[in-house]
Structures are given as C-alpha cells and as structure tokens.
Amino acid sequence: MQTCNIITIAESMWKCLPGVLPGLVPVIGMVPDVDVFISNYTIVDPQVYQLWVDGCTSQDAVDTVHKQVPKHGDNTLELVKSDVSDHYRTYNLLEKLLHNPPKLAEQLHFQIEPLTRQLLIEKYYEFDDPVIRELLGKKLSSRYRKDLDEVSDKTNISVKSCRRQFDNVKRIYKTVEDMQGSLIKNIRHLFLLPEELAKRYGAVVFMANMKVETGKRKLQYLTFNDFYECALAIMHSWTCPAGTSEHEECDLDREFFLDLREIRTLLDKEKELKHLVCSKIKPQLLEKAYQELENNFRTYSRSLITLGCNLHRQRDLKFLFIELVEKCIEPWRQVSWTSNDLTAFLSAFKTCALQLDCLREQDTRAAWERYMSVLACCLLKMYHS
Numbered sequence: 001m002q003t004c005n006i007i008t009i010a011e012s013m014w015k016c017l018p019g020v021l022p023g024l025v026p027v028i029g030m031v032p033d034v035d036v037f038i039s040n041y042t043i044v045d046p047q048v049y050q051l052w053v054d055g056c057t058s059q060d061a062v063d064t065v066h067k068q069v070p071k072h073g074d075n076t077l078e079l080v081k082s083d084v085s086d087h088y089r090t091y092n093l094l095e096k097l098l099h100n101p102p103k104l105a106e107q108l109h110f111q112i113e114p115l116t117r118q119l120l121i122e123k124y125y126e127f128d129d130p131v132i133r134e135l136l137g138k139k140l141s142s143r144y145r146k147d148l149d150e151v152s153d154k155t156n157i158s159v160k161s162c163r164r165q166f167d168n169v170k171r172i173y174k175t176v177e178d179m180q181g182s183l184i185k186n187i188r189h190l191f192l193l194p195e196e197l198a199k200r201y202g203a204v205v206f207m208a209n210m211k212v213e214t215g216k217r218k219l220q221y222l223t224f225n226d227f228y229e230c231a232l233a234i235m236h237s238w239t240c241p242a243g244t245s246e247h248e249e250c251d252l253d254r255e256f257f258l259d260l261r262e263i264r265t266l267l268d269k270e271k272e273l274k275h276l277v278c279s280k281i282k283p284q285l286l287e288k289a290y291q292e293l294e295n296n297f298r299t300y301s302r303s304l305i306t307l308g309c310n311l312h313r314q315r316d317l318k319f320l321f322i323e324l325v326e327k328c329i330e331p332w333r334q335v336s337w338t339s340n341d342l343t344a345f346l347s348a349f350k351t352c353a354l355q356l357d358c359l360r361e362q363d364t365r366a367a368w369e370r371y372m373s374v375l376a377c378c379l380l381k382m383y384h385s
Contacts, residue, residue: 042110044120048087053123055160058088098124099171101192121192127165127200129224130155136207136227137214140170173205183235183249202249203231209250210234213318218325226381230321233377237370257312259367264309265358270301276352277345284344292335293345303327304349308371321382324375329383342383346376 051061066080090110097104101121104112112120134151138144145166152159176186184202187193193201207214207227214227240253266273274297282290293300307323310316316323332342350372359365 042090042112042116044112044116045083045087046119046123048084049091049120049123052088052091053126053161053164055158055162055164058085061088094120095124102190105192118192122194122197124164125168125191125193125197125201127168128155128157128161131157131162131165132169132204133224133227135166135169136204136224137212140166140173140208169201169204172201173208176205177209199232200228203228203235206235206250207231210252211318212320213322216322219321221385222321222382227321229381230374230378233374237374252317254312256367256370259363260308260311260371262361262364263305263353263359263368263371266305266353266356267302269356269358270298272356273301273349273353274298276355277348280348280352281344285341289335289337289341292337296331296335299331300328300345301349303331304375308368308375311371321378324379324382328379332383339380339383343376343380346372346379350376 048061048065051064056064062077062081062084065084066077069076069080094104094110097107098120104117104121131151134154145163148162148166149159151157152162155162172187172191175190176183179186183205184195184198187201187205188195188198191198191201213219214222235249238252238256239249240251274294277297278290278294281293285293307316307320307327311320337345350369353359353368353372354365359368
C-alpha cells in the first residue's frame with residue numbers, strides 16, 4: 001500500500017511565515033496554531049490489480065511490470081518488486097471485503113476514493129466468457145471447484161482466476177436465488193455492479209434455476225454469448241409479468257406455457273399455413289432455397305409447433321437447446337440455408353400463422369407471439385458453425 005505523508009517541522013514553517021526576519025529564532029508561544037492533516041489513501045495500480053485479478057503470482061507480476069518500466073540504475077528491479085509486493089499485500093487484505101462490496105464502502109481501514117472502489121469491484125467481478133461457458137449447467141459444488149484444473153487447461157485461464165470466477169458465480173447465485181423482486185436489480189444493489197455485468201450474472205443465475213441442458217456434445221459449439229442472448233430473451237418474454245410474481249425475471253410463466261398448448265391446432269391447418277408462408281417468402285429466397293422449403297415445410301412446421309406445445313413439461317424445457325439443434329438447426333444446415341433465409345422464414349411463419357382462424361382467440365395469439373419472438377432470437381443466435 002502506498003501512502004502520501006505530510007510532515008511538518010516547526011522551524012521550517014516559522015521561516016516561511018510572512019514578515020519574519022532572517023536570523024530570528026522562534027520562541028515558544030510565538031508559533032501560531034497549525035492544523036496538520038495526514039492522509040493515507042490507498043493507491044491502486046490498475047495494471048498490477050488486473051494481474052492480481054487474473055491470478056498471476058507476485059513474481060510473474062514483477063516480471064511483467066519490470067519489462068515495461070525504464071531502467072534507471074541497478075535497483076530498478078528491487079523497486080518494482082517492493083512496489084508490486086505492497087500492492088499484492090493490499091489486494092489480499094481487500095479480497096474478503098470484495099466478497100461483500102457494500103462493506104468496502106463502509107469499512108474504515110482503507111481510505112479508498114469512490115472511483116477507485118468501483119474499479120476494484122468491477123474488475124474483481126468481471127469474468128471470462130469461456131470459463132463461465134464451462135460452468136453453465138454444472139453443479140456449483142466444492143467437489144467441482146477442486147476440478148477446475150480441467151477448465152483452466154481448456155480455456156488457458158489460470159486456475160486461480162477460474163476459482164475466483166467460480167466463487168463469484170456461486171456467491172451471487174446463493175445470495176439472490178430466493179430473493180423477491182427483480183433478479184438483475186438485486187444483483188446490482190447487493191454487489192454494486194454496472195447494469196451490463198449484472199445482466200450477465202442474471203442470465204447465469206436464471207439458467208441455473210432453469211436447470212437447462214448446455215453440456216451435450218451437439219451444444220459444444222455454442223458460446224457463452226449465445227446462451228446469454230437466449231437467456232435474456234426468455235427472461236424478457238417467458239417469465240411472469242412484472243408485479244405478478246415475487247421473483248421477477250426468474251419465475252417462468254406457467255399460464256403462458258399452458259396457453260401455448262393451444263397452438264396445436266396449427267397442425268390441422270398445415271396446407272393453409274404452407275400456402276401463406278410460401279407466397280410471402282418466395283420473393284425473398286433463391287430458387288433452390290425456395291424449392292427446398294416447399295419440399296420440407298411439413299417437417300419444419302411440425303418441429304416448431306410441437307416444441308411449443310410441449311414446453312409446459314419441465315423435461316422439454318430443460319432440453320430446449322438440444323431440441324432446437326436437432327430438430328431445426330441441423331436440418332437447415334444440411335440444405336445450406338443462410339442466416340437471411342432463416343430470418344425470412346421465421347418472420348413469415350410467425351406472421352402468417354396469425355392470419356389463420358385457429359389463432360383467433362386472444363390468449364392463444366399472445367402466447368404464439370411470445371413463443372415465436374424468443375424462438376426466432378434463439379435460433380438466429382445459435383445458427384452458426
């Protein structure tokens with residue numbers, strides 16, 4: 001920890017006073033009262049702090065910093081080593097406070113400026129997408145924490161950093177899982193995180209609550225960002241409306257899933273739906289893609305409709321992503337559909353279904369639109385190599 005000390009010497013101050021003649025010696029009682037303020041602000045070096053957060057050893061940090069400082073004499077390395085050691089000692093002392101960020105503002109042992117405090121918190125809770133991708137779907141147990149060496153090897157992130165990220169996810173999950181109110185607002189308030197980072201943690205907590213399958217071999221190509229975007233879409237459209245649940249953004253809307261069963265009537269209107277969709281989409285597709293759609297419309301249509309009908313069952317919701325890959329994405333890949341082809345088809349499929357009499361009932365129409373808005377978002381995000 002670096003400090004800035006103000007030392008006062010009576011004689012020096014006396015000589016500096018205006019009107020004092022040279023040679024006069026201060027006499028007791030003649031020196032005016034002087035207030036002395038000693039400051040001890042904690043100085044944070046962003047580079048060294050980042051190295052500490054990343055799990056680098058003190059010696060590795062010294063080597064990194066030493067390469068970047070100008071060489072002035074033989075003692076440069078020792079100065080860097082001393083400085084880095086001081087910083088590391090401070091950060092190790094601060095770490096327990098970082099586990100409960102509001103306490104960092106309340107404590108009196110360290111004088112930390114607000115901007116510095118925010119930097120400490122944000123950097124400590126930032127995470128690497130590849131690491132969190134490996135944690136998705138895993139039980140956050142002590143046993144799994146001991147096996148993070150595999151995650152470290154796979155992601156090329158230090159074990160210490162992997163453990164920090166694991167502990168942060170587990171800490172936030174345990175803190176907010178049973179809390180009432182908005183999931184993301186609770187995370188922001190309790191951990192003093194910026195909006196975007198709180199949303200990323202919120203998505204991780206939400207997927208853990210859903211117990212959604214993310215580890216199957218066919219899903220390995222999907223990144224954390226893919227799942228993050230899908231989770232946000234589900235949180236926005238498939239959870240209970242604000243004010244209707246104690247756990248906003250976290251409780252799935254069971255009434256919505258029950259209403260969604262009624263879209264099964266679309267299976268009986270396949271010919272009409274095919275005609276509407278193909279007529280609407282024909283100008284937007286190349287001839288080959290259009291012919292392929294005509295030949296396989298029944299397969300695509302049934303897959304999308306049946307999936308929605310069954311989401312009220314917990315098992316089908318758990319395997320949502322693997323179902324999307326196997327029943328939708330893989331068939332489209334086989335016929336080399338482009339992302340533009342898929343966008344056009346999903347848009348037409350959603351709007352044309354609403355023109356049919358079987359979706360005239362308001363609750364069913366609303367359920368269909370909520371369902372397809374999320375499905376389109378997920379499929380387009382997941383449709384890549």
